[in-house]
Amino acid sequence: MIDFVQNTLDGLAIGSAYGLLALGFTLIFGVMRRLNMAFGPSILVGIFAGAWLHSHWSAGMIPVFLATLAGAVIASAYVERLSFAAIRGDAALASMASSFALWMQLEEAVARVFPQRTYAFPTFEGLPMLELGPLFLRPEYLVMFLTAAALVAGLQVILTRTLFGLHLRTLSDNREAARVSGVNVAQVALLTFLLAAAIGGVAGFLIAATDGQISTKLGMWATMKGLIAMVIGGLGSMRGALIGGLALGVVEAQAQWYLGASGREITTFALLFVALILLPVGLAGGAETGARAEAGRRL
Amino acid sequence: MLAVEALSIRYGRVRALEEVSLTLGHDEVLAVAGLNGAGKSSLVRAICGLSPVAAGRVTFEGRDITGHPLYALDGVALVPEGRVLAPSLTVAETLRLGAGRVRARELDARRTEVLDRFPALGQRLNQRAGTLSGGEATMLALARALMATPRLLLLDEPTLGLSPAAAARVFEMLAALRRDGLGLLVVEQDLHLSLGLADRVLLLRHGRAIGQGPAASMPDARRLEDLLIADTEQEQLIC
Ligand SMILES: Nc1ncnc2c1ncn2[C@@H]1O[C@H](COP(=O)(O)OP(=O)(O)O)[C@@H](O)[C@H]1O
Ligand SMILES: [Mg+2]
Numbered sequence: 001m002i003d004f005v006q007n008t009l010d011g012l013a014i015g016s017a018y019g020l021l022a023l024g025f026t027l028i029f030g031v032m033r034r035l036n037m038a039f040g041p042s043i044l045v046g047i048f049a050g051a052w053l054h055s056h057w058s059a060g061m062i063p064v065f066l067a068t069l070a071g072a073v074i075a076s077a078y079v080e081r082l083s084f085a086a087i088r089g090d091a092a093l094a095s096m097a098s099s100f101a102l103w104m105q106l107e108e109a110v111a112r113v114f115p116q117r118t119y120a121f122p123t124f125e126g127l128p129m130l131e132l133g134p135l136f137l138r139p140e141y142l143v144m145f146l147t148a149a150a151l152v153a154g155l156q157v158i159l160t161r162t163l164f165g166l167h168l169r170t171l172s173d174n175r176e177a178a179r180v181s182g183v184n185v186a187q188v189a190l191l192t193f194l195l196a197a198a199i200g201g202v203a204g205f206l207i208a209a210t211d212g213q214i215s216t217k218l219g220m221w222a223t224m225k226g227l228i229a230m231v232i233g234g235l236g237s238m239r240g241a242l243i244g245g246l247a248l249g250v251v252e253a254q255a256q257w258y259l260g261a262s263g264r265e266i267t268t269f270a271l272l273f274v275a276l277i278l279l280p281v282g283l284a285g286g287a288e289t290g291a292r293a294e295a296g297r298r299l
Numbered sequence: 300m301l302a303v304e305a306l307s308i309r310y311g312r313v314r315a316l317e318e319v320s321l322t323l324g325h326d327e328v329l330a331v332a333g334l335n336g337a338g339k340s341s342l343v344r345a346i347c348g349l350s351p352v353a354a355g356r357v358t359f360e361g362r363d364i365t366g367h368p369l370y371a372l373d374g375v376a377l378v379p380e381g382r383v384l385a386p387s388l389t390v391a392e393t394l395r396l397g398a399g400r401v402r403a404r405e406l407d408a409r410r411t412e413v414l415d416r417f418p419a420l421g422q423r424l425n426q427r428a429g430t431l432s433g434g435e436a437t438m439l440a441l442a443r444a445l446m447a448t449p450r451l452l453l454l455d456e457p458t459l460g461l462s463p464a465a466a467a468r469v470f471e472m473l474a475a476l477r478r479d480g481l482g483l484l485v486v487e488q489d490l491h492l493s494l495g496l497a498d499r500v501l502l503l504r505h506g507r508a509i510g511q512g513p514a515a516s517m518p519d520a521r522r523l524e525d526l527l528i529a530d531t532e533q534e535q536l537i538c
């Protein structure tokens with residue numbers, strides 16, 4: 001029982017990072033109506049920018065964090081210009097395919113510049129392990145969970161209290177309504193893309209700082225985790241993205257403990273299939289958003 | 300205030316509008332009439348940069364605004380065909396959306412003024428736009444446009460799908476707006492309604508202007524309808 005609770009606690013921490021990745025996907029999907037397959041690789045660029053700063057200048061946590069964020073945002077801006085802004089209208093498949101090509105391109109570029117298999121990333125060392133009765137909480141996990149919570153709260157404020165947030169929600173709900181109301185749709189879409197990249201950059205930083213080492217596999221890993229969490233939660237719903245991320249984290253942690261590493265992968269995909277087949281609207285269910293209705297028609 | 304000169308619109312090989320010209324002054328109402336597919340929506344949308352212009356010129360208050368997107372136009376607002384609301388936004392959020400980038404105090408002033416015109420919306424501020432009735436949704440689309448404090452208001456079939464009573468209320472509202480100094484360009488299928496309000500009328504058929512002139516000198520609504528349907532060009536109206 002203690003094991004189960006301990007796994008749940010660890011799973012919620014990792015799951016909060018998955019939730020951030022899924023949130024990034026969802027924001028982009030909302031305004032663009034298409035998946036950005038190069039989302040993870042954009043984050044990869046950021047993480048390696050941070051690692052570079054760390055190894056060449058022995059930079060501390062804060063500069064590395066800022067470099068990670070900047071790298072992810074710049075790489076995403078590149079992806080948006082090339083594969084989303086340039087391909088307009090109903091060509092969703094073309095956009096997705098070209099974002100897939102950019103995935104390969106970004107990953108290859110990073111692998112050329114950083115030929116070793118793994119690189120060191122700074123960690124939150126020196127923070128004490130927290131004891132909650134019989135349970136332990138790794139300090140990185142606490143940082144991860146609290147940062148994710150703060151980010152979600154901040155995003156909520158942006159979405160509900162600012163004009164940009166209102167524009168973003170209008171665009172996600174009904175693109176034409178945004179246009180006829182005098183919203184600069186292209187600009188809002190770009191800003192949303194960059195906001196998603198920043199959120200993904202934070203998630204990537206937290207994950208890298210928890211592991212202490214990074215490889216170029218992290219790009220694909222981030223895309224997969226984010227996509228799976230997003231689909232589990234229900235395509236197009238922000239609350240669903242968070243719930244999906246947390247659920248994925250907990251299920252993975254339990255499976256890892258009871259079934260081992262290969263059991264974890266099998267369980268993850270089983271969860272994905274269950275979500276797709278039994279819960280076509282995802283765990284968050286219910287409330288139909290414009291983005292989700294659209295997703296239903298597209299997929 | 301508004302001048303459209305020889306405006307042509309194409310969608311690929313479809314010629315939606317052919318060299319249509321019109322002018323509209325302050326506190327004037329121009330009604331646009333024509334059958335489905337005559338090019339009315341294309342005209343309205345091209346004026347505010349939502350449809351591509353193949354040839355011709357649009358000037359507003361002396362400035363060339365041809366092809367300028369709606370978000371960059373100061374003083375022009377649109378009530379689009381079918382209302383086009385974002386269903387998940389509340390009434391209050393939809394009004395906020397219409398105002399664009401303004402200060403809090405200015406926003407409050409505009410909201411008060413608009414809600415004075417539409418008291419029914421004031422009681423539904425937290426209701427989602429997708430749950431409004433047809434008449435309420437039309438009022439919200441109109442209110443959203445007014446939040447931008449336009450001097451020129453473009454309306455594309457604002458009475459579509461409304462009961463005759465609700466349609467008459469919309470036109471009462473438009474009459475009040477004209478009294479307050481707005482220029483109105485209104486696309487309307489119901490000729491009885493539009494002839495009752497408009498100063499001038501523009502008749503479109505197959506993308507061409509087949510007549511334009513003062514509403515008072517137009518034939519009655521019945522005969523106008525016949526003209527719009529007629530396939531012969533000899534019935535050109537020069538008023
Ligand atoms: N986006 C579009 N793409 C292609 N053809 C269009 C488009 N919008 C309108 N059309 C065509 O242009 C013509 C005029 O349409 P429209 O302006 O909507 O007329 P109305 O509003 O008078 O019914 C029609 O033949 C219509 O099929
Ligand atoms: Mg029309």
